Amino acid sequence: MEVSRREVLGAAAVVGAGLAAGCSPLRPSAPKEAPKATSSEGYRFLSRAGFGPGLGESTKFSDQDRRDWIEMQLRAEQDEPAFLTWRLSRLDILRIEGWELGDMPEEEIIRQLQQAALLRAIYSPNQLRERMVDFWTNHFNIYSKKADGAYAMTGDQESVIRKNALGSFPAMLRASATSPAMLNYLDNKVNRAGVANENYAREILELHTLGLGGGYTQQDIREVARCFTGWTIENRFLRARGRFRFREEWHDATLKKVFEQKITEGGIKDGERVLDMISVHPSTAKHLSRKLCEYFLGTAPANLTEGMSERFLATRGDIKETLKPLLESKEILGDPQGVRRPFDFVVAILRATGADTDARKGLEQSLTKMGQDLFKWPMPDGFPTETSSWTGSMLPRWNFVHAFSQNSIPGTKVDWQALEKLFTNTSLNETTHALAGRDPVPGAGPLTDHVALLFASPEFQWK
Amino acid sequence: MEVNQSWTTCSGSPDQTGISRRQLAGLGALALLGWASPALAQTTFAPEGEPRDVLVVVFLRGGMDGLNLLIPTGEDNYYRQRPSVGVPAREAHKLTDMFALHPAMRPLFETFDRGEMSLVHACGSGDQTRSHFEAMNLMETGRFENRQNFSGGWIARTLESSPRANAPLRAISFSDTMPDSLQGATGALALNSIQDFKLEASDQRFLLGLEKMYGQGTNPVQESGRETLRVLKMLEKLNPKAYKPSNGAVFPNSGLAQGLQQVAMLIRARVGLEIACLDLGGWDTHVAQGAGTGWFARQVEELSTALAAFLKDLGPETRKVTVLVQTEFGRRLQENTGLGTDHGRGSVAMVLGGGASGGIHGKWPGLRPTDLDEVGDLRVANDYRNVIAEILAKRMKMTNPEKVFANHTYSELGVCRA
Numbered sequence: 001m002e003v004s005r006r007e008v009l010g011a012a013a014v015v016g017a018g019l020a021a022g023c024s025p026l027r028p029s030a031p032k033e034a035p036k037a038t039s040s041e042g043y044r045f046l047s048r049a050g051f052g053p054g055l056g057e058s059t060k061f062s063d064q065d066r067r068d069w070i071e072m073q074l075r076a077e078q079d080e081p082a083f084l085t086w087r088l089s090r091l092d093i094l095r096i097e098g099w100e101l102g103d104m105p106e107e108e109i110i111r112q113l114q115q116a117a118l119l120r121a122i123y124s125p126n127q128l129r130e131r132m133v134d135f136w137t138n139h140f141n142i143y144s145k146k147a148d149g150a151y152a153m154t155g156d157q158e159s160v161i162r163k164n165a166l167g168s169f170p171a172m173l174r175a176s177a178t179s180p181a182m183l184n185y186l187d188n189k190v191n192r193a194g195v196a197n198e199n200y201a202r203e204i205l206e207l208h209t210l211g212l213g214g215g216y217t218q219q220d221i222r223e224v225a226r227c228f229t230g231w232t233i234e235n236r237f238l239r240a241r242g243r244f245r246f247r248e249e250w251h252d253a254t255l256k257k258v259f260e261q262k263i264t265e266g267g268i269k270d271g272e273r274v275l276d277m278i279s280v281h282p283s284t285a286k287h288l289s290r291k292l293c294e295y296f297l298g299t300a301p302a303n304l305t306e307g308m309s310e311r312f313l314a315t316r317g318d319i320k321e322t323l324k325p326l327l328e329s330k331e332i333l334g335d336p337q338g339v340r341r342p343f344d345f346v347v348a349i350l351r352a353t354g355a356d357t358d359a360r361k362g363l364e365q366s367l368t369k370m371g372q373d374l375f376k377w378p379m380p381d382g383f384p385t386e387t388s389s390w391t392g393s394m395l396p397r398w399n400f401v402h403a404f405s406q407n408s409i410p411g412t413k414v415d416w417q418a419l420e421k422l423f424t425n426t427s428l429n430e431t432t433h434a435l436a437g438r439d440p441v442p443g444a445g446p447l448t449d450h451v452a453l454l455f456a457s458p459e460f461q462w463k
Numbered sequence: 464m465e466v467n468q469s470w471t472t473c474s475g476s477p478d479q480t481g482i483s484r485r486q487l488a489g490l491g492a493l494a495l496l497g498w499a500s501p502a503l504a505q506t507t508f509a510p511e512g513e514p515r516d517v518l519v520v521v522f523l524r525g526g527m528d529g530l531n532l533l534i535p536t537g538e539d540n541y542y543r544q545r546p547s548v549g550v551p552a553r554e555a556h557k558l559t560d561m562f563a564l565h566p567a568m569r570p571l572f573e574t575f576d577r578g579e580m581s582l583v584h585a586c587g588s589g590d591q592t593r594s595h596f597e598a599m600n601l602m603e604t605g606r607f608e609n610r611q612n613f614s615g616g617w618i619a620r621t622l623e624s625s626p627r628a629n630a631p632l633r634a635i636s637f638s639d640t641m642p643d644s645l646q647g648a649t650g651a652l653a654l655n656s657i658q659d660f661k662l663e664a665s666d667q668r669f670l671l672g673l674e675k676m677y678g679q680g681t682n683p684v685q686e687s688g689r690e691t692l693r694v695l696k697m698l699e700k701l702n703p704k705a706y707k708p709s710n711g712a713v714f715p716n717s718g719l720a721q722g723l724q725q726v727a728m729l730i731r732a733r734v735g736l737e738i739a740c741l742d743l744g745g746w747d748t749h750v751a752q753g754a755g756t757g758w759f760a761r762q763v764e765e766l767s768t769a770l771a772a773f774l775k776d777l778g779p780e781t782r783k784v785t786v787l788v789q790t791e792f793g794r795r796l797q798e799n800t801g802l803g804t805d806h807g808r809g810s811v812a813m814v815l816g817g818g819a820s821g822g823i824h825g826k827w828p829g830l831r832p833t834d835l836d837e838v839g840d841l842r843v844a845n846d847y848r849n850v851i852a853e854i855l856a857k858r859m860k861m862t863n864p865e866k867v868f869a870n871h872t873y874s875e876l877g878v879c880r881a
Contacts, residue, residue: 187749187801195799198806199749206594218591218838339684369659371639378744379524381596384640391687392641392653395660395695398673402664444672453672458684 026083028123030354030418031056034426035434041333043437047340047463048296048332049073050127051347055354056422059434070327073128074320076166084123087358091116093154098180099241101151109150111364113157114374118359121347128327132165132319133157134343135295137375138382140176140208142185144375149184152242153375156181169288169317170279173208177275178244180233186380189232191225192250201225203380209278211287220259226252227263227270280317285309289322294385297331298338298463304329336462339387342370344463345397349404349455352435355414362410366403369396398456405452420447436460516818516858517730518738519773519786520618521719522603522642523766525747526595527790529810530841531759532568533584533823537561538830541796547754548798554755562823566755567763570771571815578821579774579781581878583850585809585828587792587843593806595747598791602847603643605868616644618738619651620867621855632694635729636740637722645740652694657703657725662695701732712776719743720769727776730784743769746790750801770815782817785858785879789813789847795840796830807840812850814878818858824876849873857881 035058042059045066046052050073053059061069072078088094092104093112101109117137121130140160144150156179164172176182183189188200201224205216230251234243246268256263258274265273278284289308293300307325315321326332340348346367350357357363367373371393377383384390403409407416423431432440436454444450454460535541536552537560555563556572562584564572574580589608590598597609605617622634634651636642645651654660662670677688706728708714714724719741726739745762752759766788774781793810809828825845828834836842852873855864857880865871 190750190801192800195797197749197799197801197803202594202806206592206597212592212594212597218593368639369655371653373639379595386646387683388646389640391683392636392645392651393639394684394688394691395654395662398669399663402662402669441672441676443675445668449666449668449672452669453676456669456673457676458680458682458688461684 026086028081028083028354028356030415031422034423034431035059038430038433038437040433040437043433044336044463045333046127047344047348047437049327050131051121051344052351053434054351055419059437067328070128070324073126074166074323076126076129078125080124080126084119087119088116097241098151098153098155106145106148106150109153110144110375111360113144113150113153114364114367115359116157117374118343118347118357118363121343122350122355122357122359128323129162129165131296132323133161135292136161136165136172138295138377139291140172140182141377141380141382142181142375143378143380144181146185146378149181150375152179152181152184155179164319166320166323167318169284169312169319169322170275172319173204173279174272174275176208177204177228177231177271180242180244183231183233183244188228191229191231192247193226193229193252196222196225196229196252198222198225201228205278207380209287210281210283211290214281214283214287216259223256223258223263224274226254226256227258227274230268231271280313282309282313284317285312288312292323292326294338296326297334298336298385298387299331301331304331338385338463339390339461340463341383341385341390342367342372342393342397343374343383345370345461346400349401350412353414353419353451355404355412357409357413358411360411362412366396366400366409369393370400371396394461397461401452401455404455405448416448416451514783515737515860516783516785516816516854517726517736518854518859519723519726519784520644520738520740521766521770521786521788522599522644522740522742523746523788523790524595524599524742524744525790526598526792526794526806527746527762527810528748528752528759528804529584529586529790529793530796531752531754532565532763533558533582533811534563534565535561535584535827535830536563540830540832544797544830545804546798547802548752548804550754558823561827565760565763567760568767570764570767574771574774574815575821579815579817579819581814581819581821582823583812583814583825583845583876583878584823585841585844586789586812586825586847586850587809587845588847589843590792590808593792593808595791595806600643602789602791603646605848605851607846607848607868607871611869616642616646617851617867618644618740619646621859621861622651622738624861624866632697632729632734632736634738634740635726635736637718637725638740638742642740642742652690656721657698657701657729660694660698697734701728701734703728706731708772708776710775710778712772714772714776715765715768717765717769719765720772723769723773724776727773730777730780748794748803749799749805750803752803774815779817784816785818785854786815787812787851787854788815789850793841795838796835797839807838808836809841809843809845812845812847814850814854818879820877820880824878845876846871846873849876850878853877853879 037060039060091112160175160179186200187197191197230247234245289305290300312322438459441453542549557563636653641653714720722741729736793807794804795807828842828844848868852864855861
């Protein structure tokens with residue numbers, strides 16, 4: 001039986017949808033019905049385009065339903081559930097501007113950054129946007145423990161990553177280039193005429209845009225570094241608020257040549273010219289398309305990356321348009337090719353079971369043990385997507401799901417009785433497919449045992 | 464089929480072979496076992512039973528400034544180009560008329576004097592990108608040039624070429640994620656502490672369920688899961704908390720030292736550990752790196768105290784333990800306006816342990832303007848692969864270590880005793 005379009009659209013928001021009688025508006029509410037139908041393809045789609053189906057969400061839908069889902073998710077305008085808004089509103093980092101957070105310890109700021117990321121990924125109905133936020137956070141990775149960088153991280157998350165996650169790549173690149181957190185992390189804040197600091201110039205070419213082998217030389221890196229001299233941060237005096245500042249007196253005014261073209265604009269326009277040259281460059285299109293495919297699928301089929309590159313170039317870096325060929329592809333429904341990173345793994349489990357979590361220490365420590373301490377990947381390339389990077393940490397995953405099934409992760413709870421009741425009239429096969437996209441584990445006992453083994457299974461580690 | 468070709472083919476670019484990334488991930492280890500091993504097993508190692516060293520690889524991540532570790536005090540241009548960052552000769556520990564050790568290496572001075580520390584300056588790869596990731600990946604995959612196209616780690620290949628390919632706990636990485644050097648070795652584990660390595664479930668049903676689910680299958684997740692279960696069984700018999708270092712050794716509280724202490728415990732317990740990988744990050748000293756004191760000096764101190772404690776604890780057992788310390792590249796000779804140094808080329812590699820021959824080895828290309836490369840960096844005069852290959856040959860008893868490096872014909876630098 002085909003599920004109607006309306007049911008599917010409604011289902012996407014299911015976690016926040018039923019603020020029904022008896023539920024506190026400050027807690028996630030449980031759905032009243034088990035999902036109507038499941039399909040492996042739909043399960044995989046929702047696990048890649050989003051962080052996996054929420055409890056009660058149907059995974060069986062038609063091609064038209066999928067197109068509708070994509071359209072709605074690309075708009076990313078669904079209302080956030082009230083309890084999510086409320087929980088986020090209690091985070092200091094989202095209420096107070098970075099320069100006034102000075103009295104808060106760095107660790108608490110980072111914890112709140114992690115909390116916000118987890119809460120949104122788990123509970124936001126705008127799943128595709130949160131997917132892309134995760135992607136871009138890693139693409140423009142910043143190690144929040146470098147030189148008080150944590151204090152500028154909220155600004156980076158909000159005005160670079162979240163604001164542009166489904167918008168324009170050139171706008172995001174520009175926002176990143178002037179983001180105090182990035183200027184701090186990749187040392188451009190001290191890049192000045194004389195002996196330029198090449199750190200940012202190198203990474204913007206290698207990681208953010210053209211990619212290694214994207215057609216630039218060592219000389220280009222040095223020249224780009226000179227173009228960005230003077231792009232720095234306000235000093236923290238008096239009313240200065242640690243914002244971006246261009247210091248003309250630090251700028252290298254001598255002639256520069258990037259990709260064999262003379263840069264003659266002068267002043268801040270030198271750096272802007274570089275951004276224009278690289279933000280919609282064919283190598284950038286190729287690099288981003290490939291990276292997006294690796295992230296979503298764990299593989300980058302040439303036909304797909306070519307189509308995405310074309311869209312990227314034709315629309316001058318429109319992220320929505322670039323994503324469409326990927327989201328509409330048959331590959332996104334196909335057999336898994338990449339593993340779930342720990343963040344994916346945890347979020348998918350919490351969504352599938354309708355867990356209530358404060359997303360604080362309990363989850364943070366679990367993620368750290370699995371190797372993905374959010375906002376603390378030290379190198380600018382972001383957490384790896386390669387399968388082999390993550391297979392070394394199976395044990396912490398097993399330990400997490402076992403503790404989770406016993407409700408012994410601090411701050412995270414599942415009402416297992418209610419869950420069992422929800423699936424009373426559903427076959428075991430449909431239940432395990434709804435929860436974990438796989439057949440029951442042979443010989444497993446009560447639901448809590450069963451759930452731990454479902455999530456600990458080899459199949460569930462794949463995305 | 465040539466063994467080397469099978470590496471290149473199975474780990475090479477998907478475009479070339481039509482093998483997808485996923486297939487590669489799955490095939491990486493398998494292919495090495497299935498295609499490469501029969502040939503390798505016959506030829507690469509001396510007969511079973513001949514004692515081989517345990518190899519401990521410490522990777523200094525971020526580009527360690529070799530010029531401030533083994534300081535060329537005899538080069539005028541060193542002081543001209545580093546007016547602030549240069550370490551004055553009077554502060555450094557003189558070894559020869561040309562070289563002196565950074566003062567923060569004090570805990571290892573005695574090791575050097577005993578002849579148990581070999582140093583190779585101007586050491587590195589042919590990497591021209593000066594990218595951390597590319598340069599690290601190059602070294603960890605055992606490549607020299609960027610254009611060489613194969614992946615999979617050199618340590619993974621070393622392990623796979625031995626007959627004991629499926630023994631648990633052969634290789635451990637004390638890190639959050641698996642380093643590239645171990646990519647493709649299913650027998651390798653990444654963990655932060657050996658104490659963390661236990662199943663936190665009181666009921667047997669969960670364990671039995673896992674054993675059932677991971678009992679078969681050949682994808683990387685299944686293989687890793689199976690390996691994990693094997694190691695769990697083995698570690699049940701060990702108690703890391705009860706470990707007492709010997710010979711008065713005191714391991715500092717740093718991550719590297721704590722990792723090395725656990726390596727020492729595993730060596731002592733003879734659980735079959737062959738290779739351990741550890742990292743020390745924080746070497747990307749673009750800004751305010753300091754000279755005799757400061758950022759870089761603190762890094763050196765952390766490294767030296769940890770290594771000294773490790774060697775002291777193992778005492779005579781270091782005869783069968785070799786430590787390799789390497790970094791992806793060195794740093795530019797000329798300091799920058801931030802009183803730091805940018806990415807360069809040649810740096811210092813160290814070999815420590817009873818099997819080290821001691822002293823300074825390799826060619827020194829000099830620091831005069833004409834000696835430097837076009838960007839102004841210390842040239843790479845000594846191929847890092849020659850350091851590793853010599854360890855593999857003399858200490859790991861491999862008969863043809865060049866196989867690990869795609870048939871690279873290596874020449875000895877003399878860093879190890881036979």
